[in-house]
Amino acid sequence: PNDVRVDALITPSDLTASLSVNGFPCKPATNVTSNDFFFDGLSQEANTSNIFGSTVTAGSVLTFPGLNTLGISINRVDFAPGGLNPPHVHPRSTESGVVIEGKLLVGFVSTGNVFYSKIITAGEMFVIPKGLVHFQLNVGEGKALAFTAFNSQLPGVEVLPITLFASTPSIPNDVLTKAFQVGDDVINSIKSKFGS
Ligand code: GLV
Ligand code: MN
Numbered sequence: 001p002n003d004v005r006v007d008a009l010i011t012p013s014d015l016t017a018s019l020s021v022n023g024f025p026c027k028p029a030t031n032v033t034s035n036d037f038f039f040d041g042l043s044q045e046a047n048t049s050n051i052f053g054s055t056v057t058a059g060s061v062l063t064f065p066g067l068n069t070l071g072i073s074i075n076r077v078d079f080a081p082g083g084l085n086p087p088h089v090h091p092r093s094t095e096s097g098v099v100i101e102g103k104l105l106v107g108f109v110s111t112g113n114v115f116y117s118k119i120i121t122a123g124e125m126f127v128i129p130k131g132l133v134h135f136q137l138n139v140g141e142g143k144a145l146a147f148t149a150f151n152s153q154l155p156g157v158e159v160l161p162i163t164l165f166a167s168t169p170s171i172p173n174d175v176l177t178k179a180f181q182v183g184d185d186v187i188n189s190i191k192s193k194f195g196s
Contacts, residue, residue: 058075166195
């Protein structure tokens with residue numbers, strides 16, 4: 001699919017090309033219509049029945065092409081009660097967010113290895129500096145909803161549990177047992193939760 005790309009490592013195929021494009025090629029102006037500048041893809045509550053109890057719906061250039069070259073995008077994040085948007089990073093973007101409904105524990109870890117966090121509710125904002133590991137956990141009684149905004153049309157994401165334990169091909173157990181100081185049984189058990 002056209003969303004397969006190597007995050008933060010996009011190698012030019014021809015350094016002598018005379019055409020350079022920030023993003024994707026643009027439509028000829030005569031073909032542009034009002035519809036190109038509107039997107040209703042964040043209007044519906046997403047199904048959150050998955051192992052994490054949260055779902056991110058992306059309004060990036062891939063779903064909303066009108067963002068092309070403009071350097072911004074928005075996600076919708078739905079949380080079931082107790083749902084977690086698991087620790088992840090965006091290689092190309094800082095993130096800001098606002099809680100619309102519910103109560104979220106929002107946290108990130110700095111490059112100095114300091115954990116910053118706060119529980120926030122409707123109307124409150126947060127910011128995650130570019131590239132840092134962060135999460136949101138629904139700590140309220142009911143569902144929660146947040147919208148997040150990025151200074152990239154395609155922020156990219158690596159979800160750490162998936163990246164480390166469910167990559168293709170998998171990271172060898174020798175790496176993971178040493179990195180986490182546990183045995184093969186623990187690594188195999190975690191890998192099995194993600195079907196790998
Ligand atoms: C939340 O962290 C998001 O990436 O949308
Ligand atoms: Mn994020």
